[in-house]
Each structure stands twice: as structure tokens, then as C-alpha cells.
Amino acid sequence: MKAVTIASVIVGVLAFLAVGLFIAQGPQPEIIVPAEKLTAIGPLEISNTLLTSWIVMVLIIAIAWLCTRSMTLIPGGAQNFLEAVISFLVGQVEEIAGEKNGRKFFMVIATIFLWVIFNNWFGLFPFFNAIGKTEDVNHHILETIAEQAHDGTPFEKRDKFGAWFMENTGGITMAKPRAKAVEFEVQAGDTAEVAGDRYVVFLAEKFTDFRAHAEDEEAAPTKEAVEGAMAALNADPKAPKVHIAAEGGHGEAAEGHEPVPSATLGAIESVEFPGRKLGLVIPFFRGTFSDVNNTLAMGIVSFFVVEFWGFQALGLAYLGKFFVAPWKSPIMTFVGFLELLSELIRIISFCFRLFGNIFAGEVLVLMLTFLMPFLFVDVIYGLELFVGFIQAAVFALLTLVFAIGAVEHHGDDDHHEEHGAEHPTGAVQAH
């Protein structure tokens, strides 16, 4: 009986996985580290992470406002919820920092905690990294090569352009399940002409049965390979058609970029896609802290508030922690220097701890929706909830601990004063 149960559970799980794999498999993820740009207002580029952070901000404020709109002494419903959260945070902060400092630190620490945890958990919604505007990768590639040709310099480093085969490019869309990713690469040192050749060969290899048989991937494609690729592309009615610019040169191409030079073909004016196209979904939403800008901003905020509290509590004496005259104590001079360094390094560690965890989590979720949809993803979602909470707690608590360290008196003189001050109170208590 028991064996039957186990067997049926295993079969059920496998069936579940199989169904997921056939029906709900996600697209092969294109991992892009920098946040994708959606639009720009003046110098400020609105990336999807910034958009997400604004939405989360509005959400937090809306929740706070709704919960405190009509406060009553006997709490109920929403007010109870927010009060529980706030009083939990106050309790924790006061327990660690003491009554007086706790109240001072509380608002910033609580905001850090709420901000981080809301962003992390909000980022787990399924519409994240899935719905977005599509980018015409073909256009992007041609534009990049044209720019490089305009500059007249070779590509400095290897560059990758990820794309999915898509029916349409442009407009708002959802990442297609089971979309296969392709990557066009330019090698370091390629001139624009070589990159143009490479692109033609790449198109032929991906859209037709043509194979260039290049032994060395980094070597520029041979003339035969490019011509063969062109022939293969022209032979297949569904394959993209590469339009060669007429000699003498058009000034402006239809697609808004200059003709792309090609070593073999002269100049490519445009590429037309009668069938499938090369596109990429630029998601509207992406976890706020999967962008280094945002985690770095939080690291800087944490640094600034800690230093602010330090100066506020100790005045200029706060600097005495870091700058000790070498004739007083050479060792302390060195220690002070290390302290100063560690203050600055904290920003970096704050930044990358949060970024690493959240970015890795997003990649993991995307990867598993592609590799093993259903079941494993659920487990990872659970894990991500936990990670989101832990990272928020770590960020807030570390800031709190650093703040306590900053407002504490340091140095021998201060210790004597403290002891001196303690004795009378002790005596009073003894009485």
C-alpha cells in the first residue's frame, strides 16, 4: 500500500513536470545585467527598475495612507495590520538601539526595511520580466554597426546581441513561451565591415540550413561564406532578405540609420524579414534591486544617514574616530584609517549583497521557468520570499548596527567620563 502511494506520488510529480514542460515552458531567458531602458525624461533614463520602484513607492504610500486614514484608539482591520508591522519594527529597533536612539533611528530603519522588502516581494509577481515592449533587435544591431562605422573604429570588446525569434516586433507583448534565444556576437577588434559580414552569415545560419563551417569563430567570415549565406537567404522565401545599397550611396536609409558597411557586399541598406523576426521583450517591470543603481543608491543612503547620526551625536569629535594624529598613537592612526576605509567599503558591500541576491533570484526563477516549469519554480518562489525578507532585514539591521556604532563614544577619555558619570547614579541607586 505504502509503495503504491509513493509510486503514485512520483508519477504524479513527473506528470506535473511533463505538463509544465510541454505547456508552460518559459522562453529561454536573455540575461541582461543592466536594467533595460524604456524611455527617457531629459537626462533621466527611465529604466524598468526605476519604473518598478516608483510603482512600489506609490503602493507603499497608498497602503500606509489607507491604513492610517481614520485612526481609532481601538484598532481594527487595516489599521491593526500596519500598527502590528510598525510596532514590531519599533520594538526590534528599540531593543537593539535602546529607547532613546531607537526612536531616532526608527523611521529611517523602518523605511529601509519596508522599501527593500516591498520591492523584493513585489518583484515576484508573474508579470515581472514577462510583459513588455518588444525591441527590434535587427534594427538595434544594424544601428550599432552603423555607429561603429561612423566612428571608424573597430569594436573594442566582444559584444552580444540576444534575441528571440518572434512573429512581430513592436508594440506591447508577452514573452512567448518556449521561445528560443539566439545570440549574434561581434568579436573584439572587428571593424564595422567585418561585423556586417558576420551579421549576414549569422542570419543565414539561424534562418536557413546554411552553415559557414568556420573553424575559428573569432576569425572574420570568408568571402565565400558571406556569398554562400546571401545565396541561401535569397533561396528561402521565408528567410530575411538583405538589401544591398546601390553604389554611390543613399544618404539616409529608410530605417533611420546609415547603410551598414560590409566587407564583401559593399553596404547593407536594410534587412527585410518576411517570416519570423528577431526581437526581444523589454519587460516593463523588473525587480528594483536587480539593478545596481538602486542597490548602490540604498548603500549610499545608508552611509549618509549613519554619518549624519554620527556627526549629530558627537559633533566634530566624530571625525576623531577616523583621524588620529600619528604623534598621539601611530597604531590608532592606522586603525582610524582602516575604519574610514571600512565605512566606504560598506557602501559597496551593501550594494552588491542586495543586488547579487535579488538578481540571482530573478535569473533563477527565469531559468527554472524555462528548464523546469511548475513545481521547482514554486519551491524557488518560496525561497525568494525568504531571501527577500532576509535581505530587507539584513540591510535594515546592518544600517542600525552601524548607526549605533557611529553614535557611540570612542576613545579612552570618553570612557573615563562615562564611568565617572555612571558612579553617582549607581550610588543614588544604592541609596
Place this chain on the structure above:
Amino acid sequence: MDKAVEALGLNLPQLIAQVVNFFVLLMILRLVAYKPILKMLDERKQKIAEGLNAAEIARAEAASAQANIQAQLDTARREGQEIVANAQNIATRIQADSREQSAKDREASIERARAEIQQERDRAIADLRGEFADITVRAAEKVINQSLDRQAHQRVIDETLAESNFSGN
């Protein structure tokens, strides 16, 4: 460094925007969440402390009132007992008095009765004596047929009676 910055997508405007975001959020939350809620929490804490204090006072008052009542009850009970005891004493005394009185009365009435009886008897004896003297005189007259003067007779009779030792007692 530049490459790292580019690879990570670092850009200053967004960095600043995010720092600003945080402080804006901090200010707004301070306004709509932290201040009202902290105020409410403190207020409630104070209210609860006051309530507990009041309850403590009320309990103390109730306890003292209870003690008061108990004391009063005790006094009342003691007084009642005293009153009852008094009453019982009085009753006993009254009973004793009445018993004594009645005994006295009885005694007196017996005494009176006895005196009356004595008087009655004395009178009866005196009557009887008078009667008896007459009878005796008549009888003696008849016996001796002598006419005697009455005073001499009386004297003889008294002597006789004295000799006969007949008395009322």
C-alpha cells in the same frame, strides 16, 4: 572601471533618482504612517497604563470598602449579640423578679389567709367561750339551783376556765 560601470548599467541620474525616491518615501511615510501610528501607540500605551492604574485603585478601594463593610458587620453582630445578651439578662431578671414577687405575694396571701383564719378562729373561740360560759352558767344554775350574783359567777367561771387551761391557741 568604465567597462564595469557600463556592464552593470550604472548611471548617475538614476542613482540620484533612487536616492531621492528613498527620501521622498521616508518623508511621506513619516507623515502618513510613522507619526500617526507612533502617536497612537504611545497614546494607547498611556491609556492602558491609566486603565490599569485606575483598575488597581478601584480594586484597592473595593477591598477597603469590603473591609469597612466587614468591620461594620462585625460591630453590628457584636452589638446585636450584646443586645440579645442584655435582653436575655433582663428577661432572666424579670423572670426572677416576678418569680420572687409571686412567691412573696403567695406568701403574703397565705399569711393574710392565715391571719384571717386566726382571727376567725379567735372570734369563733371568743364566741364559743361566751356561749360556753352562758351554757356553763345555765348549766351550773341548773345544777346548784342557786342564784348567784352574776359577777361572782363570772369570776368563778374565769377561774375555772383558767384552771381548765383552755386557750385559743
